[in-house]
Amino acid sequence: MTQRATAGPAKGWEYVIGLEVHTELKTRSKLFCGCPNAFGEEPNTSICPVCLGLPGSLPVMNAQAVDFAIRVGLALNATVQRSQFHRKNYFYPDMPKDYQISQYDVPINANGYLELPSGRVIGIERAHLEEDTGKLVHRGGHGRIESAAYSLIDYNRSGVPLLEIVSAPDIRDPEEAKEYVTELRAILVAVGASDGRMEEGSLRVDANVSVRPIGEATFRTRVEIKNLNSLRSLVRALTFEGHRQVQLYENGEAMIQQTRFWDEERSLTGALRLKEEANDYRYFPEPDLPPVAPDVELIEERRTELPELPSARRGSIAMILPELSADLRETIIADACWPYFRSAVDAGITPARAAARCANELTALLPDIGVLAPERFVEVLAIEDRGDLGASQVKILLREAASDPTPVKELVTKLGFTARDEDAMKAMVEEVVIRFPDEWGRYLGGDEKVAGFLLGQVMRQHGRQISGAGARQALLALADEARSGAE
Ligand code: ADP
Ligand code: MG
Ligand code: ZN
Numbered sequence: 001m002t003q004r005a006t007a008g009p010a011k012g013w014e015y016v017i018g019l020e021v022h023t024e025l026k027t028r029s030k031l032f033c034g035c036p037n038a039f040g041e042e043p044n045t046s047i048c049p050v051c052l053g054l055p056g057s058l059p060v061m062n063a064q065a066v067d068f069a070i071r072v073g074l075a076l077n078a079t080v081q082r083s084q085f086h087r088k089n090y091f092y093p094d095m096p097k098d099y100q101i102s103q104y105d106v107p108i109n110a111n112g113y114l115e116l117p118s119g120r121v122i123g124i125e126r127a128h129l130e131e132d133t134g135k136l137v138h139r140g141g142h143g144r145i146e147s148a149a150y151s152l153i154d155y156n157r158s159g160v161p162l163l164e165i166v167s168a169p170d171i172r173d174p175e176e177a178k179e180y181v182t183e184l185r186a187i188l189v190a191v192g193a194s195d196g197r198m199e200e201g202s203l204r205v206d207a208n209v210s211v212r213p214i215g216e217a218t219f220r221t222r223v224e225i226k227n228l229n230s231l232r233s234l235v236r237a238l239t240f241e242g243h244r245q246v247q248l249y250e251n252g253e254a255m256i257q258q259t260r261f262w263d264e265e266r267s268l269t270g271a272l273r274l275k276e277e278a279n280d281y282r283y284f285p286e287p288d289l290p291p292v293a294p295d296v297e298l299i300e301e302r303r304t305e306l307p308e309l310p311s312a313r314r315g316s317i318a319m320i321l322p323e324l325s326a327d328l329r330e331t332i333i334a335d336a337c338w339p340y341f342r343s344a345v346d347a348g349i350t351p352a353r354a355a356a357r358c359a360n361e362l363t364a365l366l367p368d369i370g371v372l373a374p375e376r377f378v379e380v381l382a383i384e385d386r387g388d389l390g391a392s393q394v395k396i397l398l399r400e401a402a403s404d405p406t407p408v409k410e411l412v413t414k415l416g417f418t419a420r421d422e423d424a425m426k427a428m429v430e431e432v433v434i435r436f437p438d439e440w441g442r443y444l445g446g447d448e449k450v451a452g453f454l455l456g457q458v459m460r461q462h463g464r465q466i467s468g469a470g471a472r473q474a475l476l477a478l479a480d481e482a483r484s485g486a487e
Pocket of ligand 3: 035048049052
């Protein structure tokens with residue numbers, strides 16, 4: 001494992017962090033019923049007897065959810081295996097059955113890993129399927145249950161498919177926890193399993209954290225901070241909690257394993273409950289669902305279908321453009337840019353140009369790239385690569401090509417950009433040559449410095465229609481003609 005300069009919670013101490021990331025899978029319907037898996041509907045409208053836990057209703061496994069789980073497992077280098085659902089029993093009003101159908105000792109994905117941009121490798125213990133709960137909204141007080149006057153419940157989310165991805169305790173500081181979630185989110189989005197929207201709750205993080213003196217080989221008692229739903233909260237909560245724990249140890253107080261919440265407004269974690277033990281949940285196999293047994297052929301098919309993942313993208317870009325800064329590299333490997341960069345490079349566009357146009361012009365158009373599909377993007381860059389249009393024209397052209405579906409070639413004409421019509425260009429240069437006979441004479445006499453002046457005149461008048469490179473070629477051609485005519 002690559003070494004990392006970690007920022008500890010205090011001098012001589014280090015963090016030990018393991019994350020449980022719950023991601024809602026982007027299926028059309030819920031995990032065990034046909035209700036739509038939608039966000040933002042009227043409360044309690046996407047519900048049925050199954051996801052309301054009514055007696056006599058039976059769960060039916062959603063194949064698309066299994067498929068997504070497999071893709072994620074493969075992308076995380078995990079072993080995809082035959083798995084079993086269990087009932088996890090506990091009482092809470094957001095869970096109508098009083099048990100959650102989840103996977104316990106035999107998850108669908110086990111023993112994977114993920115590589116961070118820093119090169120550090122974080123182990124993945126498992127990634128298992130489970131159903132989401134409904135949503136409680138506490139009204140009055142601080143919006144927390146203790147101070148609320150009353151609570152409302154929305155069961156639309158009840159039964160939405162979740163994949164819980166549990167990391168090994170390999171993360172060593174809050175910033176690295178952020179990097180891990182960012183990377184994991186990129187992978188989830190790349191394989192199409194999640195929309196990755198943290199602000200809509202499609203990615204929620206429980207963070208386990210303990211601290212230990214640097215050099216100590218064993219782990220100490222951990223605290224689990226529940227429901228962190230932004231990267232900022234994640235970093236802040238972990239930092240606060242690390243300091244709190246070091247304080248406790250330094251005051252000689254006992255650490256208890258517990259579940260805590262993060263209060264963003266007051267910037268502190270508070271005790272929620274003592275940590276449950278597995279036996280508190282009285283797990284037992286779900287009798288209404290057979291084991292999920294994906295066949296080997298399907299798994300191998302999914303493996304071959306995996307898209308190029310962020311770490312592989314980083315690898316290719318390091319080969320193509322080794323001198324690119326880390327920031328630019330991360331911009332370009334993002335899902336919004338990568339297909340454009342890939343297509344451009346595959347089509348033989350100068351990589352540095354493809355990178356610059358992706359990082360600047362393309363990202364400026366986001367999030368609405370309109371009709372600028374990768375093929376159109378490549379067409380425009382090819383024109384620039386040939387020197388037929390100049391940089392400033394290309395920038396305008398890219399913007400227009402996003403909002404105007406006209407084929408690129410016609411768009412060039414429509415914008416009044418003459419993509420190298422040699423005769424027209426020669427005429428423009430000729431016009432300038434006639435206006436500045438002295439300069440022209442000096443240029444023909446071998447004074448190269450006047451070229452800049454002459455070209456400057458051409459560009460001042462026609463810069464919108466022609467490229468500098470094109471004008472220079474026309475000037476050279478004209479000079480050749482003049483010289484051979486004089487012989
Ligand atoms: P639980 O069901 O109790 O939440 P899980 O197995 O789902 O347990 O998750 C345990 C998480 O805690 C994992 O992410 C693991 O890496 C992390 N973890 C385990 N021990 C420690 C520790 N001592 N300090 C910090 N994190 C830990
Ligand atoms: Mg857990
Ligand atoms: Zn339902």
